[in-house]
Amino acid sequence: MTSIKLFFTRRPWVLSIIIIAVITLWLLSGIMSSPSDDVSLSSAPATDAKQEIPLAKVKVDTVHAQPITRTISLYGRTAPDRKATLGAEVSGSVEKLLIRKGQRVKQGQALVQLNKADRELQLQRAQALLKVRSKEYNAAKSLRERGLQNEVALVQAQAALVEAKASVKNLELALGNTRILAPFDGVVELLHVEQGDYLGVGDPVAVVVDLDPLVITADVSERHIRSISQGQAADVKLSTGDKLNAKLRYKASIASEQTNTFPIELEVPNPQFTYAAGISAEVDLILASQTAIKVTPSMLALDETGNLGIKTLGLDDKVVFAPIEVVKVDPDAVWLGGLGDKVDVITVGQGFVRDGDTVISVRNTGGE
Numbered sequence: 001m002t003s004i005k006l007f008f009t010r011r012p013w014v015l016s017i018i019i020i021a022v023i024t025l026w027l028l029s030g031i032m033s034s035p036s037d038d039v040s041l042s043s044a045p046a047t048d049a050k051q052e053i054p055l056a057k058v059k060v061d062t063v064h065a066q067p068i069t070r071t072i073s074l075y076g077r078t079a080p081d082r083k084a085t086l087g088a089e090v091s092g093s094v095e096k097l098l099i100r101k102g103q104r105v106k107q108g109q110a111l112v113q114l115n116k117a118d119r120e121l122q123l124q125r126a127q128a129l130l131k132v133r134s135k136e137y138n139a140a141k142s143l144r145e146r147g148l149q150n151e152v153a154l155v156q157a158q159a160a161l162v163e164a165k166a167s168v169k170n171l172e173l174a175l176g177n178t179r180i181l182a183p184f185d186g187v188v189e190l191l192h193v194e195q196g197d198y199l200g201v202g203d204p205v206a207v208v209v210d211l212d213p214l215v216i217t218a219d220v221s222e223r224h225i226r227s228i229s230q231g232q233a234a235d236v237k238l239s240t241g242d243k244l245n246a247k248l249r250y251k252a253s254i255a256s257e258q259t260n261t262f263p264i265e266l267e268v269p270n271p272q273f274t275y276a277a278g279i280s281a282e283v284d285l286i287l288a289s290q291t292a293i294k295v296t297p298s299m300l301a302l303d304e305t306g307n308l309g310i311k312t313l314g315l316d317d318k319v320v321f322a323p324i325e326v327v328k329v330d331p332d333a334v335w336l337g338g339l340g341d342k343v344d345v346i347t348v349g350q351g352f353v354r355d356g357d358t359v360i361s362v363r364n365t366g367g368e
Contacts, residue, residue, distance in 0.1 A: 057360040058349035060313050063293045064342045068335050070287040070327055071235075072227070076218030078238070078279045080209040081267070082184060088199040089177040092117060101191040104273065105182040105208065112193065112205055114178040123171040126164065133157075133164040186210040187273065209277065214270040216246055216281050219261035225251065227287055234266050239280040244268045248285070292327040292335040293343060300324075300334065301350060310336070311353065313344040313361055321355035 092114035099111045140157035143149035190207035193199065216236055220228060232248040246266035255262050266283065268275070299310050303321050314320035322343065328335040346353070346361075353359055 055358055055360045056349060056353050057362060058346045058353060059364050060344050060361045061347045061364045062342055063345050065291040065293050067289055068292045068328055069289045071284040072224050074218040074283040074285060076216045076281045076283045078275060078277050078281055079215045079217050080211050080277045081213050081215050082210040084183050084208050086180055086205045088201060088203045088205055090174050091200050092178060094193050094195050094197045097195055099188055101188055103188050105186060105188060107182055107184045109182045110179045111182055112180040116175060116178050119171060119175045123175055126167045126171050130164040130168050133161040137161045180205050182208055184210050211273045211277060212270045213267035214275050216266040216283060218264055218283050219259065220264050221261055225262045228285060233286045235284040237282045290337055292337045293339055294333050294335055295345060297334050299345060299347060311346045311350040313346060317359055317361050319353045319355055319357045319359060
């Protein structure tokens with residue numbers, strides 16, 4: 001035994017050759033094993049046979065279409081129907097204020113009285129001169145008819161008469177313009193003068209606004225401008241909580257270059273000036289009515305190409321993906337068009353099935 005150890009110690013390569021030979025023999029024994037072993041394995045019953053996948057179970061509601069009114073939701077602002085800035089048409093000092101700021105006025109009502117100065121005397125002198133020029137013209141005309149005066153004298157008399165009439169008219173206008181009048185029924189929004197102020201021609205005096213009807217201004221997108229027309233009805237809710245019924249009176253023909261939207265105006269009767277201008281408003285512009293079904297937003301889905309729709313139950317309990325048209329969106333529901341008078345909507349389990357799948361359907365007794 002000692003001699004064998006000594007032999008392997010001096011010749012270690014011999015041991016390596018022996019180990020390699022043993023491993024080789026073991027591998028060859030596996031390759032050359034009896035075919036009967038393979039036959040016995042193949043004759044065993046198959047365990048990887050395809051198992052049948054159970055059908056998904058879904059809940060289904062039959063949803064009936066209901067009439068719904070389409071609307072466009074806009075944000076707007078109230079504004080006066082008319083606004084006029086009044087200015088002095090003649091120079092003079094303010095003799096008397098006849099109204100107060102915030103006061104309602106009628107068309108033609110005097111607001112401010114300017115000092116007349118010597119305009120009344122000038123008018124009286126012009127009127128007297130007019131009488132003289134009128135008599136001179138009549139005399140020249142009579143003499144001309146009798147052939148005692150030439151044509152030039154008659155024309156000169158006529159020109160003097162016209163000039164006298166113009167002078168009287170101008171002085172009458174100047175005297176009348178010393179009283180500044182309201183151009184329409186409204187409210188004196190601003191009053192720029194005080195008693196004793198001196199005004200030149202064109203200086204601002206007051207601002208008068210007309211709030212009947214009250215105007216609501218808003219902007220409509222390019223997408224919806226063709227859907228609205230003159231006289232269209234709208235529901236308006238002011239930031240004060242007031243709810244009003246409005247009517248479209250104007251839509252622009254040219255879009256804003258900055259926003260690509262079209263300005264519109266709606267009007268609301270406001271005979272008592274109950275509602276003020278400059279208030280924020282929510283506008284629901286009423287479009288055509290149509291039928292639609294009501295579903296919760298969670299029922300909406302996308303198909304493989306990204307189209308929005310819902311999953312419905314078709315013939316033979318097969319899933320059908322139905323494209324939809326969103327008619328109206330409420331805080332807790334979506335109204336969908338293009339689905340007919342009624343449709344079987346998968347309400348539970350729609351996230352686990354695809355278009356064309358066969359399912360086990362369970363009807364909800366309390367469907368919409």
